[in-house]
Amino acid sequence: MSRRFWWWSCVFGVGVATAAEPPKRPEVVASVTSPDKVLRVEVGLDEGRASYTIKRFGETLIAPSRLGFLLRGAEKLERNLVLAAQSGSSHDETWEQPWGESRLVRNHYNELRVTLTETLKAKRSFEVIFRVFDDGVGFRYVFPEQPQLREVIIDDELTEFHVAPEATAWWIPAGEWNRYEYLYNRTPLTEVGQAHTPMTIRTRDGVHIAFHEAALIDYAAMWLRRVEGQRFKAQLSPASEGWKVRRAAPFSTPWRTLRIADSAAALYASNLELNLNEPNRLGDVSWFRPAKYVGVWWELHLERSSWARGAKHGATTANTRRYIDFAAEHGFRGVLVEGWNHGWDGNWFGDGNDFDFTRATEDFDLPALAAYAKSRGVHLVGHHETGGAVSHYERQLGAALDLYAKHGVDVIKTGYVADAGQIERFDRQGGPALREWHDGQWQSRHHLRVVTEAAKRHIAINPHEPIKDTGLRRTYPNWVSREGARGMEYAAWGNPQNPPEHEVNLVFTRMLAGPMDYTPGIVSLQGRTHPIPSTLAKQLALYVVIYSPIQMVADLPEHYAEHTDAFQFIQDVAVDWAETRVLNGEIGDYVTIARKDRNSETWFLGSLSDEHGRVLQVPLSFLTPGKTYRAEIYRDGDDAHYRDHRFAFATEQRDVQSSDMLILRIAPGGGQAIRFVAR
Numbered sequence: 001m002s003r004r005f006w007w008w009s010c011v012f013g014v015g016v017a018t019a020a021e022p023p024k025r026p027e028v029v030a031s032v033t034s035p036d037k038v039l040r041v042e043v044g045l046d047e048g049r050a051s052y053t054i055k056r057f058g059e060t061l062i063a064p065s066r067l068g069f070l071l072r073g074a075e076k077l078e079r080n081l082v083l084a085a086q087s088g089s090s091h092d093e094t095w096e097q098p099w100g101e102s103r104l105v106r107n108h109y110n111e112l113r114v115t116l117t118e119t120l121k122a123k124r125s126f127e128v129i130f131r132v133f134d135d136g137v138g139f140r141y142v143f144p145e146q147p148q149l150r151e152v153i154i155d156d157e158l159t160e161f162h163v164a165p166e167a168t169a170w171w172i173p174a175g176e177w178n179r180y181e182y183l184y185n186r187t188p189l190t191e192v193g194q195a196h197t198p199m200t201i202r203t204r205d206g207v208h209i210a211f212h213e214a215a216l217i218d219y220a221a222m223w224l225r226r227v228e229g230q231r232f233k234a235q236l237s238p239a240s241e242g243w244k245v246r247r248a249a250p251f252s253t254p255w256r257t258l259r260i261a262d263s264a265a266a267l268y269a270s271n272l273e274l275n276l277n278e279p280n281r282l283g284d285v286s287w288f289r290p291a292k293y294v295g296v297w298w299e300l301h302l303e304r305s306s307w308a309r310g311a312k313h314g315a316t317t318a319n320t321r322r323y324i325d326f327a328a329e330h331g332f333r334g335v336l337v338e339g340w341n342h343g344w345d346g347n348w349f350g351d352g353n354d355f356d357f358t359r360a361t362e363d364f365d366l367p368a369l370a371a372y373a374k375s376r377g378v379h380l381v382g383h384h385e386t387g388g389a390v391s392h393y394e395r396q397l398g399a400a401l402d403l404y405a406k407h408g409v410d411v412i413k414t415g416y417v418a419d420a421g422q423i424e425r426f427d428r429q430g431g432p433a434l435r436e437w438h439d440g441q442w443q444s445r446h447h448l449r450v451v452t453e454a455a456k457r458h459i460a461i462n463p464h465e466p467i468k469d470t471g472l473r474r475t476y477p478n479w480v481s482r483e484g485a486r487g488m489e490y491a492a493w494g495n496p497q498n499p500p501e502h503e504v505n506l507v508f509t510r511m512l513a514g515p516m517d518y519t520p521g522i523v524s525l526q527g528r529t530h531p532i533p534s535t536l537a538k539q540l541a542l543y544v545v546i547y548s549p550i551q552m553v554a555d556l557p558e559h560y561a562e563h564t565d566a567f568q569f570i571q572d573v574a575v576d577w578a579e580t581r582v583l584n585g586e587i588g589d590y591v592t593i594a595r596k597d598r599n600s601e602t603w604f605l606g607s608l609s610d611e612h613g614r615v616l617q618v619p620l621s622f623l624t625p626g627k628t629y630r631a632e633i634y635r636d637g638d639d640a641h642y643r644d645h646r647f648a649f650a651t652e653q654r655d656v657q658s659s660d661m662l663i664l665r666i667a668p669g670g671g672q673a674i675r676f677v678a679r
C-alpha cells in the first residue's frame, strides 16, 4: 500500500477489501433473548452502520458483526442507517415430521424484527428478522416492496461473523473444483480460508458453534470467507452474469444460522434449520416410503461392470433381475440401476449432452423389469445423471419423470458430475452456453424445479453432487436425501480413501445439514485399488449413525452371502425414526447414537470411532423403564483393527434394561451396532 493511500485510509476509513472494518462500540438499539435466556442477540448501530452481537450467558461469542449489501448500480446498502421500527414475538409449537430422525420437533424461539432505513437520499429500507432459540440463532434479511428498490441485484452480501473466543474449526474448502467432496480440515479458526457450511467450531471454553443456513431458495449459497483473525464474511456462490443474486422485491434471503451448544452431541440434537424452514407444502406425502435399496452400483465403481454399453454393461435386464430377486428375498424395497439409459458411452464427465432420459439401452427392458419388480414387491429406483448438462436435462425433465412415474419408479437419484463452476446452462436453444456453480442461485432454482415437478408425480429425489441441504425437506418432504460430501464411493477408488475419522467428522459437520446418501454396508471391505480402512462392525454402525430415510445396501449380493451374520443387522435395521439420542461424541473422534424405530418398540444403536480404539460407557436410559430388551450386539472382534484385522467380528445377545450400562469396546477404525428388541 502506498504511504499516501495508507494515510487516506486511516483518515477516511476506506479499505481495499469489500468487507468493512469491524464495528467499534455500536450503540445497542434492540435486543432479544432466547426463551430460557441462554442466548442474547443485540442489534447495534455505530455511525449509521448496523451490526449484531451474540452473547451466551452474558459472554460474547459473536462480536459486533456487520450487516448489509453491495447492490449493482446503487449505493452500498450499509451506511447511514437508523432503526425505523422494531417488534418482538414469541413462538412455541411442536410439529410432526412425515419421516426423519424424530417424529416430533419443538420450535421454540423469541423473534426480533428490526427495520433499518437510510437517512440520506434514497431512504431505502430493509428488515432483519432474528429468531433466537436456546440452542442457536437464525437471522434473515427481508427486502420489502419499495419504489426505489424494485429489482435487487446483489453483487455481495456483507454479513459478517466475528467469532470472539479463540476456536478450532472443522471445515472443507468452498469455491474449489470439487464441490463438497473434501476431507475435513481441523485447524485453528485463524487458518480457515474459505469454507463451506456447515462449518463447525469449538471455542477454547468448549462452546460448539455450527455456521450454516436455512431455506436456501432462489438465492446463492453462502460460503464463509475469513477476512482477518476470526472474522468471517458471507461469500455468495457466483453466478454466470457476474452478480450473485437477482431478485424482485419483496423477498427474503435464506436464514443465516448458528447452532450453539455445550457439546458436539447437543449441536447434533438441534433442529434449528428445520425449524426455520416453512412447513410442508406438499400435503400428504405418505406415498414416500423410507426404505433400503440395493442396486447396480458398487460393481460399477469396482469396474466389474460399466455404465457404458458393450460386453461389460451393468444395467442389463438379466443383471437387474438378479438384484430384484436379491431385494425381494431380503425385504429391501428399492433397486437402483445406473447406466440404464443412452448417453454413458464415451466421456460423460462434465458433459451430459448425450444423455437421453427416456430411452433405455437395447439390453435393458424397462417395462418388463418394472413389471417383474412389482410382481416381487420391489420398486426400481431411477437414475438421472446429468453430467452437469442441466439445461439439456431440464428440457427432458417432464417426459423423463412421466416415464418413471408410469413404471412405478418413485425415488430418483439425480447426479451432477461436473467440476464446480461447470454446470452448463443454455437460456435459449442454440444460444451460447453459460457456466454456473453447483450452489449458485441458478442451481438453487433448478433443484427446486426438479423436486416440485417430481412431487407432482409422487416421486422423491436424491441428488448427488447436489446443492447443500438447508432443511428444505421440511417444506418439500420428497427431497429425501442427497450426497454433498465424500461418500462410500471414495472407498472404491478414492486417492486417498476416506480415513477412519471421516464419518465422525461428517456427523458433526455435513450431517447437521440433513440426510446423506452415504451408501454404507460394504461388508467385503475391499475397494477397487485398496482395502477399505474400516472394520466390519463399523459398516453396520453406519446405518444408524449416518442418517438417511433411504439407505443403500451397497455391496454386491455375493458379498453379503459371505457375511450372513453381519448381513442380518443390515436386514433388520430401521430407516425411519421416532426419536434420536446422541449418547456421546466428539468431532472427529467418536460418536454413539441411539434411534427408536418409528414403527415398533425397537431401538438401534450405532457407535463409531476414528483411528483410535475406545471404551465408551453407555447408559441405556433411553429404553423404556421396566421393560426387558434382547440386545443383539454386532461388535469388533477382540483383535479387530482397521488396518490388518478388518474382519475380526463378533455377535452376541443378552438381556438388558434401561437401568443397565453397556461398555462398548470399539477397535481402531471400528464400530458397534446393536438392535434392542422389546421382549
Ligand code: NOJ
Binding pocket: 297, 338, 385, 415, 417, 464, 465, 483, 489
Ligand atoms: C457420482 C455419484 O456419487 C455416484 O453414486 C454415481 O454412481 C456416479 N456419479 C454416476 O452417476
Ligand code: CA
Binding pocket: 181, 464, 465, 483, 489
Ligand atoms: Ca459423488
